[in-house]
Amino acid sequence: MQREKNVKVREVITALCKLLSALGVKAVPTAEAFRRAKFNKTDATQDMWKLLHSLLMKAFERDCACQESHSYLDSQLGFVRSALWYTGYGSWWTTNAQSCRSTNEIGSRDLLLALGWVMSSENLLESLLGEKVLELELLSSAPRAVPSVEDLMLCLSGSGVDAAGKEDVKNMQWQYGKLRLQWRNHLAAQQEQAKLTHKVFSKICSSPISETSTTSVPKSTTSSGLDEDLERIRSLNEVLEAYLEWKVVEPLFWCWMDSVIDGYLSDNCSKGLANMPFSDHSVTQSCSHNDKASRSMRHLDKMLLRLQTEFQLSRVEKTAQPLTSQDSHTGVTWLNQEQKEKVERRVAARLQGLSLANTPTAMTRGFMPYLQEPQASRSTRKPQKGDLSHEMASGKLHVSSALRVLKEKEAVLLWELELIRQSHREQIQAQASTQEGLVLIPPFKR
Amino acid sequence: MSVVTVQLGQCGNQVGPELLSTLCDDSGGAGRGPYSELSRERFFWEDSRGMLVARSVLVDMEPKVISQAVAKASKSGKWRYWEKAHFCQKQGSGNNWANGYCVHGPRHEEAVEDLVRREVERCDRLSGIFAVMSVAGGTGSGVGTFITQCLRDVYPNSFIVNHLTWPYGTGEVIVQNYNSVLTLSRLYQLSDALVVHENDTVHKICSRLMNIKHISVDDINKVIAHQLGSMLQPAYTADSPTHYSRNPIGELLSSLVCHPEYKLLSLCNIPQMSQTSLAYSTYTWPGLLKHLRQMLIANARMEEGIDWKVSVLPSGGERAQTRRMGFNRSLSNLLILRGKDVSSADAGAFKDPALYVSWVPPDDTFSSWTSPVPFNGYEKSATLVSNSQFLLKPLDNIVRKAWNMFVSRAYVHQYTKFGISEEDFLDSFSMLEQIISSYTHL
Numbered sequence: 001m002q003r004e005k006n007v008k009v010r011e012v013i014t015a016l017c018k019l020l021s022a023l024g025v026k027a028v029p030t031a032e033a034f035r036r037a038k039f040n041k042t043d044a045t046q047d048m049w050k051l052l053h054s055l056l057m058k059a060f061e062r063d064c065a066c067q068e069s070h071s072y073l074d075s076q077l078g079f080v081r082s083a084l085w086y087t088g089y090g091s092w093w094t095t096n097a098q099s100c101r102s103t104n105e106i107g108s109r110d111l112l113l114a115l116g117w118v119m120s121s122e123n124l125l126e127s128l129l130g131e132k133v134l135e136l137e138l139l140s141s142a143p144r145a146v147p148s149v150e151d152l153m154l155c156l157s158g159s160g161v162d163a164a165g166k167e168d169v170k171n172m173q174w175q176y177g178k179l180r181l182q183w184r185n186h187l188a189a190q191q192e193q194a195k196l197t198h199k200v201f202s203k204i205c206s207s208p209i210s211e212t213s214t215t216s217v218p219k220s221t222t223s224s225g226l227d228e229d230l231e232r233i234r235s236l237n238e239v240l241e242a243y244l245e246w247k248v249v250e251p252l253f254w255c256w257m258d259s260v261i262d263g264y265l266s267d268n269c270s271k272g273l274a275n276m277p278f279s280d281h282s283v284t285q286s287c288s289h290n291d292k293a294s295r296s297m298r299h300l301d302k303m304l305l306r307l308q309t310e311f312q313l314s315r316v317e318k319t320a321q322p323l324t325s326q327d328s329h330t331g332v333t334w335l336n337q338e339q340k341e342k343v344e345r346r347v348a349a350r351l352q353g354l355s356l357a358n359t360p361t362a363m364t365r366g367f368m369p370y371l372q373e374p375q376a377s378r379s380t381r382k383p384q385k386g387d388l389s390h391e392m393a394s395g396k397l398h399v400s401s402a403l404r405v406l407k408e409k410e411a412v413l414l415w416e417l418e419l420i421r422q423s424h425r426e427q428i429q430a431q432a433s434t435q436e437g438l439v440l441i442p443p444f445k446r
Numbered sequence: 447m448s449v450v451t452v453q454l455g456q457c458g459n460q461v462g463p464e465l466l467s468t469l470c471d472d473s474g475g476a477g478r479g480p481y482s483e484l485s486r487e488r489f490f491w492e493d494s495r496g497m498l499v500a501r502s503v504l505v506d507m508e509p510k511v512i513s514q515a516v517a518k519a520s521k522s523g524k525w526r527y528w529e530k531a532h533f534c535q536k537q538g539s540g541n542n543w544a545n546g547y548c549v550h551g552p553r554h555e556e557a558v559e560d561l562v563r564r565e566v567e568r569c570d571r572l573s574g575i576f577a578v579m580s581v582a583g584g585t586g587s588g589v590g591t592f593i594t595q596c597l598r599d600v601y602p603n604s605f606i607v608n609h610l611t612w613p614y615g616t617g618e619v620i621v622q623n624y625n626s627v628l629t630l631s632r633l634y635q636l637s638d639a640l641v642v643h644e645n646d647t648v649h650k651i652c653s654r655l656m657n658i659k660h661i662s663v664d665d666i667n668k669v670i671a672h673q674l675g676s677m678l679q680p681a682y683t684a685d686s687p688t689h690y691s692r693n694p695i696g697e698l699l700s701s702l703v704c705h706p707e708y709k710l711l712s713l714c715n716i717p718q719m720s721q722t723s724l725a726y727s728t729y730t731w732p733g734l735l736k737h738l739r740q741m742l743i744a745n746a747r748m749e750e751g752i753d754w755k756v757s758v759l760p761s762g763g764e765r766a767q768t769r770r771m772g773f774n775r776s777l778s779n780l781l782i783l784r785g786k787d788v789s790s791a792d793a794g795a796f797k798d799p800a801l802y803v804s805w806v807p808p809d810d811t812f813s814s815w816t817s818p819v820p821f822n823g824y825e826k827s828a829t830l831v832s833n834s835q836f837l838l839k840p841l842d843n844i845v846r847k848a849w850n851m852f853v854s855r856a857y858v859h860q861y862t863k864f865g866i867s868e869e870d871f872l873d874s875f876s877m878l879e880q881i882i883s884s885y886t887h888l
Contacts, residue, residue: 167804167805168805170705170805171805171806171807173705173706173707174704174705174805174806174807174810175704175807177703177704177705177706178700178704178810181638181696181699181700181704182700184603184604184605184696185693185696185697185700187603188571188572188573188603188604188605188693188696189571189693191571191572192447192570192571195570195571196570199570437883437887438883439879441872441875441876441879443869443872
């Protein structure tokens with residue numbers, strides 16, 4: 001029974017390894033290394049380290065900005081540590097730089113746990129798979145460099161376009177639409193070709209395509225382009241098959257990971273806390289409690305980012321539009337006093353909004369999650385407003401105060417957004433009133 | 447190279463079998479060789495006994511019409527529907543678009559998608575999905591819209607064309623204009639092209655050209671099927687001048703609906719007459735084309751009662767004048783000629799740049815397909831598929847009537863209770879107003 005289970009686990013991990021190597025992750029170890037890492041054997045450390053490092057490299061290489069910011073880190077350790085921070089993983093060797101100066105100090109099980117964390121957070125495997133598919137399936141991805149119709153429409157709505165310009169834009173849209181239709185025609189033709197080729201081969205071989213038959217394929221077709229296509233399709237198939245296989249056994253892997261965590265916890269208990277580095281115990285135990293807080297913090301963070309980008313976008317638009325429209329007006333008529341006041345008021349309101357929105361808050365610095373020991377956290381009183389500066393000075397910030405700061409910021413930004421929305425609405429109405437034949441239907445008030 | 451037809455709701459399941467019968471009969475004549483083969487491959491597959499099986503999926507919320515369609519097909523002895531290709535329920539949508547779109551559609555999404563997928567996988571090459579439905583009822587319009595949306599998600603790069611039957615002006619269903627507005631506004635974003643038949647126009651064709659005294663739904667559907675058939679049957683095109691085109695839907699779209707703002711296609715056809723008078727009539731290509739061209743510019747949907755006073759106005763002329771004169775401006779036209787001596791037909795009169803808006807590239811405004819095989823018993827037959835102002839007036843009528851009802855909030859609660867808010871209505875109205883404005887200002 002035990003043996004059967006072991007075999008099963010080995011298969012599960014092999015499926016994972018296969019998927020990882022199909023996805024292009026380098027230095028994937030054998031299933032045996034995983035097993036040894038579970039028992040914290042030192043000989044597995046090197047393997048696990050390489051895997052973790054290359055997986056994180058793979059995950060963050062698409063994030064160019066992120067890679068740049070990490071390029072100054074001279075060692076792998078630094079990179080892995082910061083990447084793990086980024087994913088929200090906090091273990092003794094990631095949160096406390098002093099406690100761990102070289103990779104040798106980290107146990108293979110620690111690395112395995114980190115690996116599990118990375119894989120489970122943010123659908124890493126799925127996003128890697130998506131990238132790989134895009135890379136391999138060249139034809140079926142829509143042309144990217146071409147602007148979408150919406151972009152073209154935006155051009156159209158720009159203020160300075162006259163009738164001739166509009167016609168040009170429509171002409172462009174027509175041509176672009178035609179190109180898209182032709183592209184879809186080609187895609188359909190390609191699919192037909194693939195299907196027919198498959199039919200021919202399966203007829204020739206009388207059995208479904210096997211290893212021997214596929215090797216004869218390139219010989220019969222002399223075109224090197226076809227060979228490349230075939231090769232690409234084959235590797236794409238491999239990737240997808242590996243992923244499917246993994247998906248079937250994935251739950252078992254996480255069961256096994258649970259047993260790794262159990263082993264880790266029981267080891268810690270038997271050794272006693274004294275031997276363990278600071279706060280390690282609390283990390284795993286209080287994880288579930290702090291998880292919620294960190295999740296909501298991340299959520300807020302994202303919201304903040306979104307608001308900021310929206311705000312910046314609208315700022316760009318706003319600075320571009322009023323200027324051009326006013327330029328054209330000032331040439332003809334002077335603004336009267338009332339309009340001037342109105343504009344000034346608007347500018348003042350916007351300036352205030354800007355300063356509020358851009359005041360650096362405690363959170364602009366960026367913080368690293370740091371977990372207090374459970375007892376200590378229980379004894380700390382609830383942070384008051386005045387504590388913020390005190391906390392800031394000490395370089396630490398309690399989660400709840402961070403949340404408060406972020407919420408305040410969010411309120412400011414939302415207010416700012418509402419302001420922008422309102423002014424946009426006014427602008428649209430102003431523009432609409434000058435357009436002949438355009439009817440705007442106002443929303444109903446009940 | 448095949449087309450999967452999806453028959454949605456009562457109307458779809460009546461027009462669908464009529465269309466397939468027409469196609470099957472037309473391709474069944476002797477000595478038609480590749481024409482017949484291609485037509486059959488396009489719309490049918492052969493079962494183990496050599497019987498033609500339609501590449502169709504039948505969807506309705508009531509079993510009655512589907513069983514009629516299935517029975518009718520098997521009775522013909524020439525083709526049939528696949529036993530597993532239909533989906534129906536016991537309870538209809540009660541002519542309520544919201545019920546179809548928000549309740550029935552999502553509930554049966556998976557089952558219908560499966561059916562379509564099975565048909566699609568049977569094709570070597572999917573030329574496109576041809577969804578047949580009406581816009582007035584509950585199932586065809588509501589479920590149909592939802593299904594189109596699902597199909598668009600599943601087949602983002604395939605061609606989806608919707609054939610829509612527009613209701614009589616003096617309607618059968620009190621909320622038909624609501625249903626039409628909601629359907630059209632959504633389909634305009636999902637579908638690649640909307641091929642429209644108005645019941646009123648087809649009814650007139652039946653009464654005046656076909657001399658039918660008591661017009662039944664079958665008669666109406668026969669005319670629709672005839673016109674659609676002549677659009678969908680194999681033909682030589684610009685892309686394949688020496689053999690029948692293998693990509694009917696793709697070529698149709700790339701010659702007519704390249705601009706996403708203009709997707710409404712209308713069909714007119716000449717000659718059209720009763721079977722009895724067919725035997726005693728002869729036509730010449732110049733005569734037919736002259737009539738057809740005047741139908742196009744004078745916005746007439748049948749050859750009777752054409753206003754011969756309307757003449758082509760130069761592009762960019764006074765809009766008010768254009769409207770007063772009743773001149774119909776086009777974006778693009780596709781002329782399909784079938785029958786004897788097609789090579790002698792001269793379609794030059796359709797190439798006049800003054801017929802078209804100036805911003806469409808001149809090469810794209812007009813295309814013509816031909817086939818030497820006579821279609822559906824007509825020795826010569828010309829069909830015009832037009833992306834023009836043809837449908838402007840009926841569309842305007844629908845929107846206006848729906849708006850008048852909406853202003854007093856008539857029946858709106860029937861929709862809100864299924865989750866279609868007033869905002870949704872307003873979005874649909876503004877969308878259609880935008881389309882009307884686009885076509886008006888050609």
